[in-house]
Amino acid sequence: MKTTIFIPPRFLLFPLVALIGIIGLGCNSQPKTNNIPDQLTIGVISYGEGKTSLDKYERFKDYIASQTRAMVDLEPAYNELQAIDQIRNKKWELVFAPPGLAAIAIGKELYIPLFSMEGVSNRQRSLLIVREDKPITKISDLANKTVALGEIGSAAGYYVPLYDLYGLTLAEIRFAPTPKTVLEWISDGTVDAGAISEQDFELHRRSFRETKFRTLHTSRWIPSGVMLLSPTVDRNQQQQIQKAMNDAPADIAADAGYVPAAKIPSYQEFIKLVEKVQPIETRVKHKPAVLLPETSIQQKSS
Incomplete structure (x- = not known):
């Protein structure tokens, strides 16, 4: 004799709801990740020298990208006026700044000096x-x-x-x-x-x-030029960048033109x-x- 068991619809619905809840809980429990990496732009003044002037920064750019896992761009300005505009608009996170530009960036725009630059390290x-x-x-x-x-x-x-x-x-x-x-x-x-x-x-x-x-x-x-960091950079990332630059191979730092061991010059009087x-x-x-x-x-x- 064939026996038929009747299951009320509400009990059939329960496993489905529970399953959806478990899946949803599992999704919510995963840490949120951002697939778009942070972006850093390095600003330099090339004085119209074009690609020749920028080549020396390429290895530094690649090194910083590998150490910070950020997308790093190299952006030239061909005179100080263009550079000042980029700094005022906070378009550059890292800046290789000659003295005149550094004074404005530090004094007016609150950029942070990280390292002294070798290229103009002699006063x-x-x-x-x-x-x-x-x-x-x-x-x-x-x-x-x-x-x-x-x-x-x-x-x-x-x-x-x-x-x-x-x-x-x-x-x-x-x-x-x-x-x-x-x-x-x-x-x-x-x-x-x-x-x-x-x-x-x-x-x-x-x-x-x-x-x-x-x-x-x-x-x-x-004073000598300095390597600057934008005040918009997160503090944790700032420490990451500073450590990476400090630990950079000597030839990469030399090509980029900064000296990890050199004392950062005081800009107070020059800003005045x-x-x-x-x-x-x-x-x-x-x-x-x-x-x-x-x-x-x-x-x-x-």
């Missing part, structure tokens, strides 16, 4: 150069004269000479695309004086055998210098160029 100075035959013997003699500065934003070519020229009225300021151009303009009389770093002057003066130059003024010492110059930056392209803040000019005229 430098800015020089104001004139032709030997010019009757200019002191900075005040440059009043109503034409002066060449370097790239806007650079330390030795822009910020420091502006600080040393502060208070003067110049006939015109011309901006040279390269340090050698500064000497060319001085040599052919296009400008009466020009600003150039001590190293660049020694490098390029040999090209002007027919012109004798004279140093009118030597600036204070400029840049902050004093910034109020007169709006006037550097005027003719004449009155190198005083607008408020000081108004007070003089009243």
Whole structure:
């Protein structure tokens, strides 16, 4: 005799609900993972040297990517103005920063200095150069004269000479695309004086055998460039990056241009210098160029 067992629908439903609950619980118990890795962008200034300038950072980029398991991009800027814009917008997590850029990044944008840079680890100075035959013997003699500065934003070519020229009225300021151009303009009389770093002057003066130059003024010492970290980087990742850079093979660190064992320079005084110059930056392209803040000019005229 065949026996039929009746199971109410609600009991049939229970195993299915329980099974779904177990599966759901299992899914929820798994740790949440993010399949999209963190992204880091390394900012460098290539000064128009293109791929040649960037090649030396490639091994460093790959090394940081392997150590942090992040996607790492290398992004060049071709002058300090582009770099300042990227830093203000927090587009760069790591920055190989020359002194002028470092002062703004540390002072205004709260970037963190991690390492001193070998490429400019020896402190430098800015020089104001004139032709030997010019009757200019002191900075005040440059009043109503034409002066060449370097790239806007650079330390030795822009910020420091502006600080040393502060208070003067110049006939015109011309901006040279390269340090050698500064000497060319001085040599052919296009400008009466020009600003150039001590190293660049020694490098390029040999090209002007027919012109004798004279140093009118030597600036204070400029701190070395630094490797910077954005304040937007998570603290744990910051420690991870710093350890990776500190433990990097010597050849990778050397190619990238930083020295793990070197003391990080103090930027306090240099930041003050840049902050004093910034109020007169709006006037550097005027003719004449009155190198005083607008408020000081108004007070003089009243």
